[in-house]
Amino acid sequence: MTDLILWGRASSANLQKARWALEETGASFELREVGGRFGGLDTPEFGALNPNRLVPVLQHGELTVWESHAVVRYVAAAFGGTELWPEAPKDRAAIDQWTDWTATTFQPAWIRLFWLLVRTAPEKHDRSAIAAALEETVAALRMMDRQLDKTDHLASDGFSYADIVAGVSLYRLTTMEIELPSLPGIEAWHGRLKQRAAFDKTVCISYEELRARAVP
Ligand SMILES: N[C@@H](CCC(=O)N[C@@H](CS)C(=O)NCC(=O)O)C(=O)O
CATH class of the missing domain: 1.20.1050.10 (Glutathione S-transferase Yfyf (Class Pi); Chain A, domain 2)
Incomplete structure (x- = not known):
């Protein structure tokens, strides 16, 4: 059981950024497939996660982040050590x-x-x-x-x-x-x-x- 959930479809280039970043860090996460052939972006539940109704979306406990570059930056800062986004x-x-x-x-x-x-x-x-x-x-x-x-x-x-x-x-x-x-x-x-x-x-x-x- 993990509190890190990535919403999106594997064939989405923007989702791939978030998934690649997470895989680099070794963080344990669950991929919940939505968008494209999976649908699910027009539900009220998804709209509450991302009012822009696009993937990727990352949930980490109480935190929800959308926009792929913001997601990747969060993953880098939260789990990436100093490799993905050095501090200087x-x-x-x-x-x-x-x-x-x-x-x-x-x-x-x-x-x-x-x-x-x-x-x-x-x-x-x-x-x-x-x-x-x-x-x-x-x-x-x-x-x-x-x-x-x-x-x-x-x-x-x-x-x-x-x-x-x-x-x-x-x-x-x-x-x-x-x-x-x-x-x-x-x-x-x-x-x-x-x-x-x-x-x-x-x-x-x-x-x-x-x-x-x-x-x-
Ligand atoms: N600027 C947004 C663009 C996100 C975006 O366009 N996502 C596409 C997939 S690459 C999407 O959700 N399309 C609708 C769908 O997959 O059904 C980001 O970088 O996250």
């Missing part, structure tokens, strides 16, 4: 900077690309919108690549929660039907993340249940 303000600055940039710039681009390519039926594909989203995604990846030329991980040489919020994109970006340019820094970083059991368990999972099918 100067270390935190770079981690928070890449995290906010992921929320405002990188994720909107790569998620839009995922929706246009995977969550939209092939006969409805908008080639120019796909090209624009790909260009924006690649521009963001190039920025990360330049950083990852200098450091082993996004915010510094050490792994941090910034690698989690940005790194959940990698399985999808490398398995979608797109051509990416050569990005040696990103490839080396991806290789490092693949060595983490928690990345493999929570991120490298099929998203086929999300694929829009052609209308027969």
Whole structure:
């Protein structure tokens, strides 16, 4: 029995951030599947947990937190020791900077690309919108690549929660039907993340249940 409950579906990229962070810490938690094919986001009970009616949501005893980056930050602070979010303000600055940039710039681009390519039926594909989203995604990846030329991980040489919020994109970006340019820094970083059991368990999972099918 645990007082730590994560609400969401395993195929959600935002849920994957919270689940990956929890797995990194070794904290014992229960995953309660809601959203997508599980439904349950429109109930009064779920609305009381998250008025925004999206996943993930984390409950820890009396505390309820929603918004994936706030959840990951709480997990890092509460269970992550000094690895995921070191205490020194100067270390935190770079981690928070890449995290906010992921929320405002990188994720909107790569998620839009995922929706246009995977969550939209092939006969409805908008080639120019796909090209624009790909260009924006690649521009963001190039920025990360330049950083990852200098450091082993996004915010510094050490792994941090910034690698989690940005790194959940990698399985999808490398398995979608797109051509990416050569990005040696990103490839080396991806290789490092693949060595983490928690990345493999929570991120490298099929998203086929999300694929829009052609209308027969
Ligand atoms: N800004 C929110 C976005 C959350 C979000 O968009 N969640 C999606 C899944 S990735 C969701 O709940 N979709 C409805 C569903 O799964 O039914 C966060 O970072 O937590």
